[in-house]
Structures are given as structure tokens and as C-alpha cells.
Amino acid sequence: MAIENPVQVAEERYNTSQRATSILTESISTGARFNIHEYTNHLVQEQTTEKKARDLRNKENSEEIMTTLNPEMRRTLQRITNGNASQWLTIIPLTADNFDLTPTQFRDALSMRYSKPLLGLRGICDGCGMEMDLNHALNCKTGGLVKQGHDQIHDIIAGLARQVYRGVMVEPIMREGSATEPGLLADIRIHGVWDRERASFYDVRVINADAASYSTRDWSSTANEAAKAKHRKYDTAAEDLHGSFTPLITSCDGILHTEFQTFSKKLVTSLAEKWDKPRSSIAGFVRAKIQLAIIRAVSLRLRGCRKMTRSAIDDTNSQIIREEAALCLEDGAPIPTQDY
Template sequence: MGITSPEKMAEEENRDSIHLTRSLTEKIIAQDAKGETDQNAVLELKKTMSRNRQNAQVERLQHLNDVMPIETVKKIHIAQETGASNWLTCLPIRAKGFSLNKQESVDAVALRYGWPVEGLPKTCVCGDPNSVDHTMTCKKGGFVCIRHDEVRDLTASMLREVCCDVTTEPTLLPLNGEHVQYRTANTTNEARVDVSARGFWTRGQRAFMDIRIFDPMAACYQRIPPEAAHQKNEREKIRSYGDRIRNVDHGSFTPLVFTTSGGMGPKAKCFYSRLADVMAEKKHQPRSHVVAWMRCRLSFSLLRSALLCLRGTRYSAPTTIDLDGLNYQATVVESGILV
């Protein structure tokens, strides 16, 4: 979580403080009232100290990776993905949609590091032995199927700020003898994707997006790194809908793949980067603040989706945020979100 121990850092911090204030200390001892400290030298010294500290942290992490269990190492790797830690770095302001209750906070930290979660029944309603990994993949009760709903609704609300004809759960055009490339393609007449918007990638063209949230600790992903798992899920989505949407609906298709911990696949990163560019331009807001706000909101949405699978009916509905007129820069500053 990036929380350092003051006891372990005290000696190093004292040494750095002495080095930074040495020139000023010398002038005080010499009673030099007219002398000035070289601010460029102080700034360069700060950069060197920061670089040395980062190198030391990398070395400590490498040492921990060598001695920790493989599952814990993978959990840490997953927690380092872009967007996986944003919910930890902002102030819990309910009005901004960045709050968790006590139970959710404890569960979120336990999920992040693979710690035992207290209060779970020993047997799942499906009859199998219950565990954290089982709750993330069990289809009984429908929680896995609906856990992407908040991400879908948030994405649609952001698209409505910059695009027209935004629809959730749009039905694709039925097939009338058209040939699709892959056998795993969805050929049913009632086939739907999660979100569509007109004019996102190309002016006038309809863009279709489908969301998948997967558990990177599931048995089928144990032997592959998170990056390969993202690409695998993206290929499956493209084979299901890509060819049909391109040739029948004459639109574009983008799979939005996430992990339950908050990581994003390559195409999802590209999509939300483009969305941040357009939102920043239209709202006349700094892009860095729009990106920071977007990642934080997505992080909370993905965390709530995981908590939905974990606790079921104990899941609390998120605060609805009206994006119309939202000042992203002020929200990022007030919430303490890292840019």
C-alpha cells in the first residue's frame, strides 16, 4: 500500500535532511547574512535522493518476490497494473462517488493482497466449497453476469458527454445468410453488446463496445501473466462480435476488458485514452485531471463489482454522479486524486 515504517526510514530521512540543509547550516554558522543557497543544486540533490529511494524500493520488492509465495507475487503484480490502486489514493468523499463503508474497505484490502476474508459461508449456494476465488467465478445467483453493469453505465454516461445516439444493451442487426469468420461468433438474432455510440472513432460511424471483467486468479489464468490474460479475453470478444459488427452493422467494435482488481486491457486503455482526450477538449479541462478522475471512478466501479460477487446482497448502490457541468479539475483536487 506504499505506507512506509517511520522507524525504518528515520535514519535515512535524517541523513537526507542533513544533506539538503548543509549549505544553509554552513551560512548560519558563518553568520553569512548576504549569501544565498543554490536552489538548482538543492533541486538536483532532491532528484538524486528520490532516484536512490526508488532504486532501493525496487531492490526490496525484488527480494520480496524471491521469498514470497507465487500467488502473493502474482497478487502484487496485479495490484501494480494501471488503475488498480486509484481507489486507495483518494479521499473517501461520498458526494464524489469515492466512498466505501467499513465492510467494503476491509474486504477491498483483503482482495487486493489475497488475505482471508472473514464472514463468508463455508459452502456456496451452488453446493461447492466456498472461497474468495470461487465467489469471483461462480455463476449461481447471477452476480458474475451483472457485475459489469456499473462499468457499463459509467462508460455510457461519459460517452453521452461527447457522442450522440448512445445506447446501452443495443441489439445487433439479425443475420440474413451472411457468413461470419469464426465458429465462436455470436450468430443469434437477439445478440447484444453493452454500449454503442455514434461518432466516437469515426465521424458518423457507430461504435460498439462490450465489457468483460475477469478474475486473474482463476484457475485458467494461473499459468499466464495478466498481460496475456487480457489479450486472451480481448481475442475472445473480437471473435464473438468483431466480424459480425464490421460486416453486418458496418460499425467498429472495441472490447473493454478489465480485471476484478481494476486493471485494463490494451484496447480498453486506448478507448478510455481517446475518451479522455475528447472530454477534456469539449469541457476545456486539463487532460491529466480528466484521466485521473476517470481512472478513479472506474477503479471504484470495478471494486464494487468484485464486492458484489463477494457479498451479494450486502452490496450497496453507488452514488450517482451527474457529469453535466462536472469540474474534473476541482474534483481531482478536492478528492486528493494523484495526477
């Protein structure tokens, strides 16, 4: 997780601090004239030098550790390291920003990140009855958990886009169904992303990059093939609507395909301009939002119920009326019967 031991790095940090503040220290102790510009330049230079040395040392340590891992774990970690999918580990888990995960979601995300066994995973799939393991949980579509997880992701993206763009629509119908041809739905439609007066359509796909069918391929080729398949499916319908199409391909680890990254950067730029905030902070905010949405979508596949349940009461509307009467509701508004 790249969390350094403060005991091991304390001396190095102290020495760096001494070197970086040497001009200020000398000015205070001798009364020499203090030049703020000289001090600032020296401070930045020392911090930059120390960071480069630290990054090089961490890279060497990482490469050394990689050689000791089994091929499956090494493949997963290399994909995550190269894919910049660690933003969610650096944020403050504020409930107000919906940045908090449940303990189970957090543990599952870490277990998948480091190819560790998932704790408490049921032995049999409650949807199809097959043996349950990580790959089956991620791939089984019984019960609609895959669709529900996709909905969480496109809802986050649509919500962010709605802050800066117009004409945002979830699940737009790109082609009506007919007797000879099925209908076609995208996940999101947005006006003004690539062209001010042109609509663009987007469809999300979350790929289990560690599935057996992808075990001999790297993430780049897997994502590119998935993006091409999306383009073949949606491009013609988008052109018929005088719009464009962009696939939003991501792995279960939160590693975005290049087209998803390009869209994300465009969204970040627009949000930073509207909110008058530094682009770097907005980029971190958006990446964290998307990564956490992916983690929750994956957690739903792992821990969600695929078995459908039904109510013993056939008339749901009558039950709702009885519940409202019991709560003294009138047109959906609670009316207290006494003062408290």
C-alpha cells in the same frame, strides 16, 4: 500498500529538504541576491534525485519481499504491480465523487490484493448450493450478480463518455434475434471516439485471473485471448452497422487490457480538453472511477444474495397504490397535510 513509516524516513526527508532549499537558506542568512530560476531548477533536481533513489530502494525491497512469498501470492502481486492497479488506494474517499467504499468492500479488496483469506464468507453458495470459496464466488452466475456487476462498470464508463461524446447508449442491440440466430447486445455504443461520424461499440468482461484454468498463464496472454474471443463475437455485427468494436477486458484486480487502456486514454484526453484540467489529474480520476466500479462489482459477487425472493402480495400495482395513499401522494408528489 507502499505506505512508508514516517519515523524511518523522517531523517532522509529532512536532509533532502535542507539540500533542496540551501540556495534560499543562504540568501536569507547572508542577504545574497536570490535567483528564483536558479532556486527552482536546484529544487527540482534535488527532488528528482531523491525520488529516483527512493524508487530504486523500494524496488529492491519489493523484489526481496517477493522471494519470501508463496507462488500464488507472488503471482498476484506481480500482476498488480505491473498492471498499475493501485490508483484507488491513493485517492481521498469523498462521498461526493462516489469514491467511498464500505468497510467490507475495502477489506475484501485488500484481501484479494494480497491473496489473504476473506473474512465472513458464507460456507455454502445460496444460489447453487455448492461449497463457497473465492473462486466460486467470482465465477458463479446464479442469481445474476455477474450481470449486475457488469452493469455497474458500463454505467460508469457510459456516464463519463456522455460528458464528451454524443450518441451514448447502454446495451445497444447490434443484431436482432431470429429463429436461426440469437440476438447480440453490446454494453455501450458511443459516437465519435475513434472517428467523428462513426459509432463504436464496447463490451465489458471481468476475468478472475486467479481461476484454476488461468493458473499457468500470465495476465497478458489471458487478456489477449479474451479480447480475441470478443472480437470474433462482435466484429462482424459492428461492421454491418458501419461501426467498430473494442473489448473492455479487465481483471478482478482492476488491471486493464491494452485495448481498454487505449480507450481510457482517449476518454481522458477528451475530458481534460472539455474540463480544461491537467491530463494527469483527469487520468487519475478516471482510473479511480473504473477501479472502484470493478471493486464494487467484485464485492457484489462475494457478498450479494443469489437466492431469489418473492413477495407475499401478488398484485404489486395495488400495493404501490396503497403505499402512495398512505403517504398522501398525488401523481408521485408528496403533499403535506399541515404546516411544520
